[in-house]
Amino acid sequence: MRREVVLITGAAGEMGQALIEHLAESGIRNILALDVNPIPKPLRARCQLAIQGDILDEALFGRLVSEYAIPLIYHLAALLSTRAEFTPEVAHHVNVDGTLNLLKLAVDQSGWLGRPVKFIFPSSVAVYGLPDLETKAREGRVKEWQWNIPATMYGCNKLYGEHLGRYYMRHYRQLAAEPASHGVDFRAIRFPGLISAFTTPTGGTSDYGPEMLHHAAKGEPYRCFVREDTRMPFMAMPDAIKALLLLERAPRERLTSHVYNVTSFNPSAGEILAEVRAAFPAAQVTFEPDTKRQAIVDSWPVDQDDSLARRDWGWQPDYDQRRAFDEYLVPNIRRRYEAVGTGAK
Ligand code: SER
Numbered sequence: 001m002r003r004e005v006v007l008i009t010g011a012a013g014e015m016g017q018a019l020i021e022h023l024a025e026s027g028i029r030n031i032l033a034l035d036v037n038p039i040p041k042p043l044r045a046r047c048q049l050a051i052q053g054d055i056l057d058e059a060l061f062g063r064l065v066s067e068y069a070i071p072l073i074y075h076l077a078a079l080l081s082t083r084a085e086f087t088p089e090v091a092h093h094v095n096v097d098g099t100l101n102l103l104k105l106a107v108d109q110s111g112w113l114g115r116p117v118k119f120i121f122p123s124s125v126a127v128y129g130l131p132d133l134e135t136k137a138r139e140g141r142v143k144e145w146q147w148n149i150p151a152t153m154y155g156c157n158k159l160y161g162e163h164l165g166r167y168y169m170r171h172y173r174q175l176a177a178e179p180a181s182h183g184v185d186f187r188a189i190r191f192p193g194l195i196s197a198f199t200t201p202t203g204g205t206s207d208y209g210p211e212m213l214h215h216a217a218k219g220e221p222y223r224c225f226v227r228e229d230t231r232m233p234f235m236a237m238p239d240a241i242k243a244l245l246l247l248e249r250a251p252r253e254r255l256t257s258h259v260y261n262v263t264s265f266n267p268s269a270g271e272i273l274a275e276v277r278a279a280f281p282a283a284q285v286t287f288e289p290d291t292k293r294q295a296i297v298d299s300w301p302v303d304q305d306d307s308l309a310r311r312d313w314g315w316q317p318d319y320d321q322r323r324a325f326d327e328y329l330v331p332n333i334r335r336r337y338e339a340v341g342t343g344a345k
Pocket of ligand 1 (some may be wrong): 082
């Protein structure tokens with residue numbers, strides 16, 4: 001018999017690490033972690049198996065299928081929005097072809113298991129593209145179906161990933177004499193920018209939020225690459241994990257969409273700095289907008305309307321801005337850098 005495991009791609013990334021920690025703490029250890037980068041040792045210890053490998057490596061998937069039954073996939077691996085703009089074709093390959101490989105794996109697994117494989121896909125605020133700042137201000141909170149005109153390769157890839165998932169769930173091989181009886185139970189969440197106390201992001205465009213905070217905590221100066229008045233939605237990492245788990249556990253019949261917005265608070269960059277200064281008064285932050293990265297954030301909405309997620313699967317964040325900074329971010333970041341002795345006060 002093949003062992004049942006939960007497959008997590010992008011396991012060494014920010015969300016992957018937080019998800020694995022959370023699952024392991026709640027006693028779920030049958031985790032098959034996959035990442036193209038080395039998976040940190042403490043994290044490996046929390047998994048049944050941790051593999052350094054590429055989601056584009058179909059031979060690797062072939063081997064996994066022969067050994068493991070996979071009823072649940074968290075496909076977290078992706079190249080984020082800033083990084084993707086430097087190598088758009090590589091980003092497409094990883095973000096789209098990689099997702100396709102995972103969806104094929106899911107269909108194949110569902111055939112073996114005789115039930116649908118759950119496929120949880122983090123999408124992003126980057127799927128939205130507003131043409132200018134007046135429209136951004138006027139539109140305010142956007143709903144899932146509005147302004148799906150992304151300005152980045154990453155946004156295009158995530159939007160298409162959502163459609164691929166919907167296709168595999170509803171229409172896969174629709175002309176076959178005998179349509180697949182099981183298939184993929186695809187569920188996507190459009191996350192805002194995420195802020196973790198324990199890790200920092202790489203290659204995103206919302207990175208100015210977490211970077212400002214982590215630099216201040218370490219006592220390092222920070223040059224913020226967007227204007228002070230730049231506004232977009234954010235969320236504390238524990239709420240991102242909560243959203244993934246809530247959506248995964250939601251009864252299928254309650255879900256009226258293949259994709260859901262979630263959000264928590266939406267400070268301007270200046271307001272993030274005010275929070276950072278309240279905790280670390282010596283913070284040295286200057287605003288030196290990079291016009292190109294600024295344009296990316298300017299194309300993202302000021303907020304996302306998450307009423308559909310609230311209605312269908314009872315979503316609500318635990319951490320508003322106050323709680324996020326006072327109870328999660330600041331105390332944990334302070335402890336973290338004090339422990340490694342950066343001299344931060
Ligand atoms: N945090 C992501 C990025 O900046 C948005 O999903 O690319």
